[in-house]
Amino acid sequence: MNYLDSLANLGVGGAHPGGLQLTKAMLKREQIGPETFVLDIGCGTGQTAAFIAENYSCSVTAVDNHPLMIEKALKRFKDRNLPVTAICLDIEKLKLDQQFDMIVAESVLAFTDISLSLASAIQVLRPSGRLLAVEIVVDSSMSETDRALIMSFYGFRKLLTEAEWKDRFFQAGFKQIEVDQPIIDPSSISLDDAQDFHFSKSKLEEALNLLQEHQELTQAYEDILHYRIFRCSR
Numbered sequence: 573m574n575y576l577d578s579l580a581n582l583g584v585g586g587a588h589p590g591g592l593q594l595t596k597a598m599l600k601r602e603q604i605g606p607e608t609f610v611l612d613i614g615c616g617t618g619q620t621a622a623f624i625a626e627n628y629s630c631s632v633t634a635v636d637n638h639p640l641m642i643e644k645a646l647k648r649f650k651d652r653n654l655p656v657t658a659i660c661l662d663i664e665k666l667k668l669d670q671q672f673d674m675i676v677a678e679s680v681l682a683f684t685d686i687s688l689s690l691a692s693a694i695q696v697l698r699p700s701g702r703l704l705a706v707e708i709v710v711d712s713s714m715s716e717t718d719r720a721l722i723m724s725f726y727g728f729r730k731l732l733t734e735a736e737w738k739d740r741f742f743q744a745g746f747k748q749i750e751v752d753q754p755i756i757d758p759s760s761i762s763l764d765d766a767q768d769f770h771f772s773k774s775k776l777e778e779a780l781n782l783l784q785e786h787q788e789l790t791q792a793y794e795d796i797l798h799y800r801i802f803r804c805s806r
């Protein structure tokens with residue numbers, strides 16, 4: 573079992589830094605209405621896709637290449653009677669007939685071949701559309717040993733600094749990149765959001781051990797590992 577398998581096994585909703593509170597803060601600055609077409613790439617168990625569909629009544633498509641993630645996302649959408657389309661797809665080879673006004677990628681791109689994922693994403697983004705990406709950024713001072721440890725535990729294909737991420741977005745064809753990191757108001761954190769887990773019965777202990785290891789790594793590297801929101805326009 574790897575880190576992503578453990579997230580799928582535990583059915584973690586909001587498996588990105590800042591969780592749903594960060595998502596809410598990030599979306600507040602965007603213009604989303606009933607006519608907006610949103611694509612959530614690497615949707616995990618579908619927490620963000622469900623939130624968007626419920627709160628903005630717009631068209632939402634959610635894709636992920638992990639079958640258990642998609643199974644749990646589909647269950648979430650069905651239980652809440654939400655008209656979200658969920659598809660098991662590799663975002664490095666996205667082939668969708670539709671074009672989107674907004675693509676959301678929350679803690680996803682670093683797990684993929686970034687050039688391929690961004691090339692795929694930009695192809696399904698309307699010219700006026702925006703990509704919102706929440707990604708881990710590292711300090712350039714990070715040692716090779718620490719870098720190797722983090723990449724191997726999480727299965728990241730790359731660990732990039734903020735400047736390197738911006739370069740990647742520019743190389744993919746985005747013209748304008750805004751970077752921010754909203755401050756989360758602790759009073760906005762609801763217990764319901766914090767409890768968004770949907771456990772599978774098998775291999776629970778192994779999954780919980782990996783989650784524990786993730787928490788220890790996050791604490792140990794809190795001064796070096798950060799995150800940013802990249803708002804990318806064409």
Ligand SMILES: C[S@@+](CC[C@H](N)C(=O)[O-])C[C@H]1O[C@@H](n2cnc3c(N)ncnc32)[C@H](O)[C@@H]1O
Nearest residue numbers: 586587588614615616636637638662663678683
């Ligand atoms: C850290 S989780 C974040 C999930 C979700 N965005 C969230 O915030 O809860 C990363 C997700 O990206 C998905 N993923 C990784 N590589 C992918 C790929 N090539 N194509 C589609 N999904 C991918 C994983 O299966 C996983 O669900």
